Amino acid sequence: MxxxxxxxxxxxxxxxxxxxxxxxxxxxxxxILVKEGFDKASTNRIAEEAxxxxxxxxxxxxxKEALVAAVIDRHNDEIMKxxxxxxxxxxxxxxxxxxxxxxxxxxxxxxxxPRLHRVLAEQIPRTGRLADVEAFGxxxxxxxxxxxxxxxxxxxxxxxxxxxFVSVTSxxxxxxxxxxxxxxxxxxxxxxxxxxxxxxxxxxxxx
Amino acid sequence: MxxxxxxxxxxxxxxxxxxxxxxxxxxxxxxILVKEGFDKASTNRIAEEAxxxxxxxxxxxxxKEALVAAVIDRHNDEIMKxxxxxxxxxxxxxxxxxxxxxxxxxxxxxxxxPRLHRVLAEQIPRTGRLADVEAFGxxxxxxxxxxxxxxxxxxxxxxxxxxxFVSVTSxxxxxxxxxxxxxxxxxxxxxxxxxxxxxxxxxxxxx
DNA sequence: CTATAATACGAGCGATTGCTCGTATTCTCC
DNA sequence: GGAGAATACGAGCAATCGCTCGTATTATAG
Numbered sequence: 001m002x003x004x005x006x007x008x009x010x011x012x013x014x015x016x017x018x019x020x021x022x023x024x025x026x027x028x029x030x031x032i033l034v035k036e037g038f039d040k041a042s043t044n045r046i047a048e049e050a051x052x053x054x055x056x057x058x059x060x061x062x063x064k065e066a067l068v069a070a071v072i073d074r075h076n077d078e079i080m081k082x083x084x085x086x087x088x089x090x091x092x093x094x095x096x097x098x099x100x101x102x103x104x105x106x107x108x109x110x111x112x113x114p115r116l117h118r119v120l121a122e123q124i125p126r127t128g129r130l131a132d133v134e135a136f137g138x139x140x141x142x143x144x145x146x147x148x149x150x151x152x153x154x155x156x157x158x159x160x161x162x163x164x165f166v167s168v169t170s171x172x173x174x175x176x177x178x179x180x181x182x183x184x185x186x187x188x189x190x191x192x193x194x195x196x197x198x199x200x201x202x203x204x205x206x207x
Numbered sequence: 208m209x210x211x212x213x214x215x216x217x218x219x220x221x222x223x224x225x226x227x228x229x230x231x232x233x234x235x236x237x238x239i240l241v242k243e244g245f246d247k248a249s250t251n252r253i254a255e256e257a258x259x260x261x262x263x264x265x266x267x268x269x270x271k272e273a274l275v276a277a278v279i280d281r282h283n284d285e286i287m288k289x290x291x292x293x294x295x296x297x298x299x300x301x302x303x304x305x306x307x308x309x310x311x312x313x314x315x316x317x318x319x320x321p322r323l324h325r326v327l328a329e330q331i332p333r334t335g336r337l338a339d340v341e342a343f344g345x346x347x348x349x350x351x352x353x354x355x356x357x358x359x360x361x362x363x364x365x366x367x368x369x370x371x372f373v374s375v376t377s378x379x380x381x382x383x384x385x386x387x388x389x390x391x392x393x394x395x396x397x398x399x400x401x402x403x404x405x406x407x408x409x410x411x412x413x414x
Numbered sequence: 415c416t417a418t419a420a421t422a423c424g425a426g427c428g429a430t431t432g433c434t435c436g437t438a439t440t441c442t443c444c
Numbered sequence: 445g446g447a448g449a450a451t452a453c454g455a456g457c458a459a460t461c462g463c464t465c466g467t468a469t470t471a472t473a474g
Binding site: 013014015017018021047052053054055056059 | 420421422423424
């Protein structure tokens with residue numbers, strides 16, 4: 001047998017304590033990203049925050065980038081769960097009701113962990129995970145496109161792809177900007193007004 | 208006389224060759240940001256690319272951040288010039304024509320230097336110049352708000368601030384996404400179609 | 415209990431970073 | 445031409461970074 005004396009290291013954990021370590025690392029990374037920013041998130045700092053040694057960190061994540069990617073994936077999954085559920089729920093509804101619900105969900109989704117979302121939105125590109133985020137966008141776009149296809153008879157326009165692009169981009173931008181750059185606390189009233197306006201914007205465009 | 212024997216260093220240049228150096232630095236920074244990314248833009252690398260020594264760099268810019276800020280300011284000025292001119296030109300026009308022109312200008316503005324714009328949009332937050340960008344957004348928002356105010360009689364809505372927020376955010380997002388994440392080359396036809404759709408979206412909302 | 419695998423540890427290496435400072439060159443003005 | 449100011453230079457320092465690897469500890473299996 002040639003070689004394999006050591007190393008096969010960076011892989012999945014089998015014991016329970018290992019899983020605890022892995023979790024602590026991801027959580028510590030998210031915490032540091034939010035509280036101290038991307039630049040401060042060094043591997044040494046993350047390991048310290050997680051109460052773990054650097055060595056252990058590198059047993060499970062081959063690079064700092066992988067760790068950040070894990071945080072991103074986790075956050076994306078959380079959001080996609082909400083969004084996917086919303087599309088399922090909305091499938092049988094007419095356009096005006098569906099859009100209203102989707103707008104509300106978009107805002108909710110952005111409120112899941114706004115500060116983390118902001119850091120990720122800002123820093124994701126440089127981690128090389130840009131593809132993931134574009135995939136995320138495309139997925140939303142695809143679901144919306146499918147919804148429009150199914151409700152084509154309600155619409156007056158020909159180019160459904162264009163319609164989906166315009167709608168998704170606008171809704172996403174409004175939710176994003178309102179939650180991240182708007183007033184610190186979005187009161188119930190403001191949210192309601194925003195949902196009204198965004199719905200009017202998109203429904204008026206589609207019908 | 209107590210002290211001021213040396214140093215007062217990081218400041219404006221008086222001689223011509225100094226101005227050349229300063230320009231070379233800013234241009235080199237922009238070039239590296241575009242071609243190699245933010246991480247590769249070290250002070251040593253920038254100085255090298257500019258054909259200048261690190262020492263000279265630090266005579267004019269107190270930090271790497273200041274240098275990036277200079278690039279950002281330059282780019283912002285370029286865009287604001289176009290946008291401001293557009294608002295002036297559009298002031299007397301009715302809403303539908305005005306919006307169409309503004310949408311077209313938004314796309315044009317994003318096409319000024321798309322790759323630099325992308326890098327800056329991605330990296331700006333971490334440079335601490337976030338405030339500048341928000342100010343930029345606010346300026347556009349303010350101009351649009353003023354336009355709506357002046358054409359209030361054409362509109363049917365009460366909350367002009369909300370209307371401006373929704374309009375500006377949508378237009379900006381559509382232009383941004385289309386130029387930066389869309390097909391590599393936006394053909395004339397695609398641009399025209401996009402302008403049509405975005406105009407319809409916003410005009411339908413405002414009127 | 416013992417052997418082995420899995421996990422955890424952390425000092426520290428090599429590379430790179432932002433930046434300083436003593437020195438050399440060039441310009442300006444008399 | 446010469447003195448002093450402005451500009452340019454670049455070796456190199458202190459700090460930090462991502463990451464490795466030899467060792468210590470803990471769990472699992474026979």
